[in-house]
Amino acid sequence: MLYDVLIIGGGIVGGAIARELSRYELRIALCEKEVEVGFGATKANSGIIHGGHHAAPDTLKGRLEWAGNQLWDELAAELGFGFERIGELTVALYDEQTPVLDRLLHHAAVKGIPGVELWTPERIQQEEPALSHDIIAAVYAPTTGVVNPYEACYALAENAAQNGVDILTGFPVLRLHWNGELWEVMTPGARLASRFVINAAGLYADQVAAMAGVGNFAIHPRKGQEYLLDKRLRGLVKRVIFPCPSPVSKGILIIPTYDGTLMVGPTAEDTTDREDRSTSAEGARTVFDAVRRLAPGINEKDIIAQFAGLRASADGEDFIIGPTARRGFINAAGIQSPGLTAAPAIARMIVEILQAENLPMTLRNDFVGRAPHPVHFAALSTQEQIALTLRHPRYRRIVCRCETVTEGEVIDAIERGASTLDGIKFRTRAGMGRCQGGFCTIRCMELLSRLRRLPMTALTKRGADSWLVCERQEAVNGDERAPGIEVGDA
Amino acid sequence: MITSNPRHLRGSYDVVVVGAGPAGLEAAVAAQDAGADHILVVDRETEAGGILVQCIHSGFGLHRFGQELTGPEYAQRVLTQVVKRNIDVVTDAFVLDVDRERRVKLMTQEEGVSLIDAQAIVLAMGARERTRAAIHIPGTRPAGIFTAGMAQRLVNLYGLLPGRRAVLLGSGDIGLIMARRLTLEGVEVVGVFELMPYANGLNRNIVQCLHDFDIPLHLSTTVVEIHGRDRVEKVTVAPVDANLRPQMERAWDVPCDTLLISIGLIPENELSEQLRLRIDPMTNGPVVTSTMECSRNGVFACGNVVHIHDLVDFVSAEAMLAGRSAGRYVAGAAPPADNVRLLPGENVAYCVPHTISTEREHTIYMRTRRPLEACSLRLTDLGGKVIYEKKLRYVFPAEMVNLKLRPAVLHHFHNGALRVDVAPRADG
Ligand SMILES: Cc1cc2nc3c(=O)[nH]c(=O)nc-3n(C[C@H](O)[C@H](O)[C@H](O)COP(=O)(O)OP(=O)(O)OC[C@H]3O[C@@H](n4cnc5c(N)ncnc54)[C@H](O)[C@@H]3O)c2cc1C
Numbered sequence: 001m002l003y004d005v006l007i008i009g010g011g012i013v014g015g016a017i018a019r020e021l022s023r024y025e026l027r028i029a030l031c032e033k034e035v036e037v038g039f040g041a042t043k044a045n046s047g048i049i050h051g052g053h054h055a056a057p058d059t060l061k062g063r064l065e066w067a068g069n070q071l072w073d074e075l076a077a078e079l080g081f082g083f084e085r086i087g088e089l090t091v092a093l094y095d096e097q098t099p100v101l102d103r104l105l106h107h108a109a110v111k112g113i114p115g116v117e118l119w120t121p122e123r124i125q126q127e128e129p130a131l132s133h134d135i136i137a138a139v140y141a142p143t144t145g146v147v148n149p150y151e152a153c154y155a156l157a158e159n160a161a162q163n164g165v166d167i168l169t170g171f172p173v174l175r176l177h178w179n180g181e182l183w184e185v186m187t188p189g190a191r192l193a194s195r196f197v198i199n200a201a202g203l204y205a206d207q208v209a210a211m212a213g214v215g216n217f218a219i220h221p222r223k224g225q226e227y228l229l230d231k232r233l234r235g236l237v238k239r240v241i242f243p244c245p246s247p248v249s250k251g252i253l254i255i256p257t258y259d260g261t262l263m264v265g266p267t268a269e270d271t272t273d274r275e276d277r278s279t280s281a282e283g284a285r286t287v288f289d290a291v292r293r294l295a296p297g298i299n300e301k302d303i304i305a306q307f308a309g310l311r312a313s314a315d316g317e318d319f320i321i322g323p324t325a326r327r328g329f330i331n332a333a334g335i336q337s338p339g340l341t342a343a344p345a346i347a348r349m350i351v352e353i354l355q356a357e358n359l360p361m362t363l364r365n366d367f368v369g370r371a372p373h374p375v376h377f378a379a380l381s382t383q384e385q386i387a388l389t390l391r392h393p394r395y396r397r398i399v400c401r402c403e404t405v406t407e408g409e410v411i412d413a414i415e416r417g418a419s420t421l422d423g424i425k426f427r428t429r430a431g432m433g434r435c436q437g438g439f440c441t442i443r444c445m446e447l448l449s450r451l452r453r454l455p456m457t458a459l460t461k462r463g464a465d466s467w468l469v470c471e472r473q474e475a476v477n478g479d480e481r482a483p484g485i486e487v488g489d490a
Numbered sequence: 491m492i493t494s495n496p497r498h499l500r501g502s503y504d505v506v507v508v509g510a511g512p513a514g515l516e517a518a519v520a521a522q523d524a525g526a527d528h529i530l531v532v533d534r535e536t537e538a539g540g541i542l543v544q545c546i547h548s549g550f551g552l553h554r555f556g557q558e559l560t561g562p563e564y565a566q567r568v569l570t571q572v573v574k575r576n577i578d579v580v581t582d583a584f585v586l587d588v589d590r591e592r593r594v595k596l597m598t599q600e601e602g603v604s605l606i607d608a609q610a611i612v613l614a615m616g617a618r619e620r621t622r623a624a625i626h627i628p629g630t631r632p633a634g635i636f637t638a639g640m641a642q643r644l645v646n647l648y649g650l651l652p653g654r655r656a657v658l659l660g661s662g663d664i665g666l667i668m669a670r671r672l673t674l675e676g677v678e679v680v681g682v683f684e685l686m687p688y689a690n691g692l693n694r695n696i697v698q699c700l701h702d703f704d705i706p707l708h709l710s711t712t713v714v715e716i717h718g719r720d721r722v723e724k725v726t727v728a729p730v731d732a733n734l735r736p737q738m739e740r741a742w743d744v745p746c747d748t749l750l751i752s753i754g755l756i757p758e759n760e761l762s763e764q765l766r767l768r769i770d771p772m773t774n775g776p777v778v779t780s781t782m783e784c785s786r787n788g789v790f791a792c793g794n795v796v797h798i799h800d801l802v803d804f805v806s807a808e809a810m811l812a813g814r815s816a817g818r819y820v821a822g823a824a825p826p827a828d829n830v831r832l833l834p835g836e837n838v839a840y841c842v843p844h845t846i847s848t849e850r851e852h853t854i855y856m857r858t859r860r861p862l863e864a865c866s867l868r869l870t871d872l873g874g875k876v877i878y879e880k881k882l883r884y885v886f887p888a889e890m891v892n893l894k895l896r897p898a899v900l901h902h903f904h905n906g907a908l909r910v911d912v913a914p915r916a917d918g
Contacts, residue, residue, distance in 0.1 A: 232763075275719055279628045304623045307631060382595060382603065385586075389602025396602050398534060398584040401760070421633075436621040438637050442644065456650055461633035466720035468633050469650040473676040 001166075003027045004359065006185055006194035008173050008208050010037030012149060012343045013335050014200035015156035020347035021354075022163035023369075025362045029192060030157070030165060031185065033172030035463030036423045038153035040202045041339070043426055044277065044309030046226065046255050046266060047149050048240055050338040051088055051141030053108040053116055054250065060319045065338045066111045068345035069143055075344055079155035080373025081148055082258040088144035088240035089119065089128065091135045093293065097244040104139045115142040130236045130295050144240055146258045149340050150426040158416055159371045163364075167417075170463070173201075176211040176329075183212075183328055196328045196359060198350060203274045203312045205320075205333035214324040219334065221274050221310040224266025225283035229302040230434060233262045241294055250337065252290035254298070259403075259429065264291045264298065266309070277308045304434055311336040321349055323357060330354075374412055374427070378404040399447070400440035402433020410444055414451045421445065422462040445469075496578040499601060500528060503578075504820045506594050506608035507531040507813075508585045508761060511540020513793025514614035515568045516806045517813030518577050521612070524817025530578045530606070532585055532596060538572075539565035540616055541639070542802065544646045547667055549694075553803035564802060588765055592788055610788045610816040613762060613776070614809065617755035617794035619664075622716075625753060627659075629716030632723070638665040638752035641672070651677055653748030657725050658682040659713045663691040663800065663888075665752020670699035679705050680746055683727050685712040685734060688861055690754065690888050692800060713749065714741060722747050755798045765789060772840040773797040779828050780846045782812035783819075790816045797842050797855065800890055807853065808842075825850070830900070835870070835911040837862060839887075848900040854893045858885040858912050866915045867893060871905045885912055 005021055007014045010032030018030045034040070052066035076083035092101055101118065108116035119138045124131055161167045168187075175186040176197065185192040201208040206219040235256075243251040255263045267283050284300060291298050314320050314334025319342070321332050330353055332346055339346075355361050377385065377395060389396050394408035405428045413427035421437075424430055424444050431437035431444070445468065449456050460466045504526040507514045510533035518531045537543055542550070545561030552558055555567060572579060580598055587595040594606045619637035634653055636644075641652040642664060656677055658665050661684040669679045682700060687710045689696050700707050708727070714736045715726040728741035757775035767776040768785035775796040776784040782792050792812035793805040818824050828845035832854065839857045846852045862885050869878040878899050885891055891912065 277719075278630045278715075278717075281626075281628050281714075284626060284628065300626065303626050304621075306623065306626065306628070382605070385603040389597065393599070393602070396597060396599050397582060398586075398597060401534065401584070404586065435618045436623055438619055438621065438640055441640065442648070456648065460720075462720070464720045466633040469644055469648075469652060470654060472645075472649055472651055 001029070001190070001192050002182070003029045003192065003194035005196045005198060005354070006031065006183070006192060007198045007200055009040070009200035009202055009205075010034075010157060010167065010169065011040045011042040011200065011202050012038070012153045012156070012340050013202075013332050013346055014198075015153045015160065016343040016347040017198060017200060017332065017350050018160035018165045018167070019156040020344075020351055022160045022165050023363055023367045025364050028160075028165045029194065030160070030167050031171040031173050031187060031192070032167070032169045035170050035420055035460070036417065037157045037167065037169060038150045038426065039422070039462060041309050041311060042153045043150045044226070044307050045149055045224070045337070045340055046253060046263070047146050047257055048253075048255060048338070048341070049083070049145035049147055050341040051116070051144035052111060052113045053104050053141055054245070054338065055107075057107060057110045060321060061338065061342070062107070064319065064342035064345040064349070066113060068338075068342035071344035072145060072147065075152070076147070078370050079152070079159055080371060081151040081155045083145055083147045083152070084258060085143065085145040086239055086256060087140065087142045088242060089124065089138040089140055090242040090244060091124070091131070091138040091294065092244050093132075093134055093136065095136070098137060100244040101137060101139045108141070113141070113143055116140065128237060128239065128241070130297050131241065132294055132296055134293070146240065146256065147340070148258050154416070154427055155371060159369070162371060163367055173208065173211070176208070178212075178326060178328070196330060196354060196357070198330045198332060200332040200335070202335065203310055205312060205331065206314075209324070209331060209333065212324070212326050212329040214326050214329060217314050217320060217333065219312045219314055221271050221276075222313050222336070223269040223271050223276065223308050223310055225279045225287060225306065225308045226263055226265030227284065227287055227303050228305040229262040229264065229298070230304050231261050233298065233302055234260045236262060236297060237295060243290065243294060252287050254291060254295055262298070264288070271310070274310065277310065279306045279308050283308070305432070305436060319346070321346060323353060328357070330357075374416070375409055377406045377409060399443045400428070400430035400433065402435050402439070403429040405430040405440070407447065410447050411451065414448060419448070419452060420460050420462050421448070421468065424448070494580045494582065494598075494600070496530075496580060499530070499578070499580065499596075499598065499604065499606065502607035503528045503530045504608070505529045505610045505612060505816050506606065507612040507614055509533060509540065509614035509616055509793070509795070510538035510579060510581065511614060511616050511793065512542060512565065512568055512802050513616070513795070513805050513809040514540070514612065515572050516809035517612045517614055517790070517792055517816065519571050519575065520810040520813030521610075521817035521820075522575055522577060524814045525821035525823070526610070526817040528578075530580065531572070532583050533579070533581045534584045536582045538569055538579055538581055544639075544643050545667075546646050547671070550802050553801065554806045568806070585761060588761055590765070590786070609820045610790065612812055612816050613784070613789065613791040613795050614793050615758040615761060615795045617798055618758050619751070620753045620756055622751055627713055627716055630718055632716070632718040632721050634718070634722035634748045635716065636748065636750055638662065638668045638750050641668050641750050645671060645675060651675060652750065653722075654678065655680060655746045656748040656750055657713070657744055657746045658750045658752060660684060660751060660753035661689040661691050661696070661707065662752035662754050663695050665750060666691045666695040666699040668750060668752070669705050670703055673703045673705065680744055681706045681708055683708045683711045683713055685730060686710070688886070692888055693886075712736060714738070716749060722749055725749055755794060757795045757797065759795070762791070762795070770840060770844065772834070773842065777844045778842060780843045780850065780852055781815035781825065782808065782843065783815060788819055797840065797857075800888065804855065804890065804892065808855075829906070830903070831907040833907055833909045835909040837885075837912045838910050841910050846895070848903060849897055851897060852895045854895060854910075856891050856893070856910060858887055858891060861886050862912065862914065864915055865912055867891065868911045868913065870909045870911065871903065872907055872909070873905070877903055877908065881915065882912070
């Protein structure tokens with residue numbers, strides 16, 4: 001298969017690039033090594049669209065943070081994923097921290113970010129009464145938003161596919177070879193060829209660059225543990241709360257997620273293992289000790305889930321975006337925080353780079369930017385729910401009772417590409433609530449089994465060796481096949 | 491087993507029962523006996539019967555039916571009574587919300603979302619299992635972590651196994667039953683790890699499910715970390731000290747592909763919270779009067795949604811009371827309000843009901859906080875005078891204590907509150 005542009009990596013960055021490029025008359029492929037897109041840093045982060053004033057204006061991160069921030073309203077409106085500008089406070093607990101606040105105000109002034117202002121302790125208490133009385137000042141930014149990052153990634157990839165991009169999941173890129181005219185891209189199942197290759201491989205971007213012969217940087221994984229809290233605490237804090245940042249991290253935050261539940265984290269721990277997404281008791285302690293200083297009412301008892309993500313930080317701590325010494329090989333690497341925020345701006349930057357590299361770019365006239373918005377039953381009013389279920393019987397069964405997800409939504413997710421339990425969970429929220437899948441797991445498995453025509457024993461949590469169930473001994477021995485293995489297929 | 495029976499749902503019912511487990515079904519029957527005409531029972535599963543449907547082992551019904559039955563048999567007996575009557579049952583349906591005017595927002599296969607008015611509501615949604623998050627086990631998030639109940643469902647209803655080599659965390663009854671069930675299925679059950687110095691399940695289950703199968707039970711030991719990127723590869727376990735803190739220097743690894751979690755049940759309190767009922771922080775269920783009425787008039791509750799029972803027989807008894815009360819409430823024949831509050835005292839975690847009346851006979855259910863031998867259960871008034879005392883040979887947190895209290899006992903008592911203690915006997 002011959003492409004004009006081949007993107008390596010199906011995270012939010014690769015997804016945004018694919019969708020942006022799909023506006024043009026180009027043959028495009030996106031190769032993702034996992035069975036679904038979005039399973040890297042994109043599914044395990046804080047979900048914050050940063051206000052624009054955190055990173056310094058003279059860094060690439062700083063420019064793209066604010067540029068990206070401004071693109072999210074339109075994207076969310078077109079693609080129908082959850083995004084809301086809920087605002088943020090960066091709070092100072094000691095006098096020594098006030099210079100940090102001054103610096104944020106200065107960044108905002110230089111970048112021209114509207115509405116960023118200093119709040120007094122009285123104002124803070126009035127707006128966020130759950131916050132500690134020890135807070136002496138805060139910088140408020142109305143521009144900060146929260147998003148469901150995986151939803152955004154799925155929406156981008158699906159819309160790209162709708163506009164002709166080949167989304168190739170389960171396609172790890174193993175080798176790259178420039179044959180004088182084209183990049184040959186080797187994956188286990190296929191050899192692909194493309195004029196341009198874009199490296200959006202997240203944690204593995206240094207290895208992919210090395211495959212192209214330009215491995216002149218290293219990616220240092222930095223782990224972030226996050227703790228999701230029971231919905232009992234909904235509304236306790238209304239805005240994203242940042243402490244004053246340190247040089248390596250923005251610190252431990254309180255995040256009212258798009259769905260309303262509170263999340264606290266992340267830690268910032270340098271590690272060498274690119275696959276180590278484990279949480280630890282020390283991590284929990286670090287997070288809750290820090291959070292208690294900001295909001296004394298939050299504690300470990302309310303944890304309903306915990307996870308860790310890995311930031312892909314490059315030497316120098318800035319993004320590495322641009323052409324390389326190898327013709328046609330372009331990096332979008334070192335995309336650590338705020339990479340989610342910046343992703344739509346990174347995509348536009350890639351368009352400019354490709355134009356500068358003389359790739360002819362003609363806008364297509366049949367580009368469809370608006371995607372049908374997925375049904376989200378729980379978010380509908382009672383009247384809307386009545387109307388929906390009257391018309392469509394597929395939404396008449398509740399599959400996930402904690403998040404009230406209907407069978408129809410799970411079927412939609414599978415039809416849109418979910419092939420694993422995590423794929424369903426991140427598209428629909430089924431399994432994310434209090435009971436953590438106790439009720440819905442088997443139901444989701446039955447639906448996957450039926451629609452994908454796979455036995456239950458072939459299903460996985462997230463691909464590879466993450467099998468879920470196995471056959472009974474008797475069934476293995478062949479003398480009695482257990483009933484109900486292909487549930488629903490009968 | 492039955493699924494939905496009504497061809498048409500009415501726009502209003504005398505009593506809507508949420509949940510068609512033993513609690514809901516018994517309550518429906520009792521409500522009708524007490525005078526309610528139109529009764530609807532709703533369940534989110536495709537079959538009525540609740541958790542009993544997947545409990546194919548025996549040990550149910552000795553009190554209620556004087557006979558040892560399996561879970562499905564017990565459920566069937568209760569169901570038969572419902573089927574004989576004119577009670578609407580709708581399965582594969584879901585109560586999305588109940589508002590303060592007792593308007594029920596219902597989702598059914600037949601009609602989608604609809605609104606139904608109820609004069610009385612009986613909450614009988616049962617319980618859910620505590621998950622790994624409830625005790626924050628650090629580590630990775632691989633496939634192969636199941637609650638014991640989920641594993642039970644997989645094995646008994648789907649004929650599938652959760653894995654090949656399992657570690658069990660917690661010694662709750664479902665976990666113990668599953669240790670045996672999985673062993674019989676050829677799964678290697680490596681061991682059961684219990685945080686507390688005593689087992690959490692009934693003694694008969696420890697003997698019949700672990701000892702009889704040589705499955706080791708490690709008391710005062712817990713799982714401190716889960717390993718494995720895709721599927722569970724091993725867990726780290728560690729003994730705990732007297733303050734339940736893991737002693738990491740004595741930790742060891744146990745290779746396995748499956749971790750079953752059986753660390754207890756918690757009342758399914760979503761609707762109770764939506765209704766803003768008063769919740770007892772000890773039970774996590776609604777506070778109830780001696781007629782099983784919650785803090786909102788016309789809303790009753792019974793079974794595991796109120797507190798976790800270890801025997802279904804007691805669920806039935808509690809449900810009959812709740813159903814009868816709902817029926818009487820609808821008929822305008824509710825008894826006078828309670829006049830005594832029960833205060834859990836020494837070694838008593840909670841009492842249900844939370845209030846009683848000096849005019850009627852009551853069964854009081856309670857759980858103790860720690861095991862104790864040769865003790866006594868005392869009711870004391872606020873002045874310190876012992877009103878009632880009963881000797882107990884032993885108590886165990888895993889076994890509910892119940893006390894039948896006749897009005898005669900409280901005849902001269904008008905004080906408003908009674909403290910309930912389970913303490914060493916005064917005579918030693
Ligand atoms: C804990 C945490 C919190 C964060 N919070 C925020 C926040 O609040 N706001 C914000 O803006 N940013 C945040 N970030 C940063 C943000 O998550 C990342 O910058 C962003 O997700 C990066 O997207 P990506 O597409 O570059 O990487 P990824 O999502 O990791 O995608 C890279 C993809 O490349 C694939 N891949 C790798 N190698 C190959 C190969 N050889 N062949 C094929 N495919 C390959 C991977 O499987 C992966 O899917 C946070 C990060 C972490 C870890």
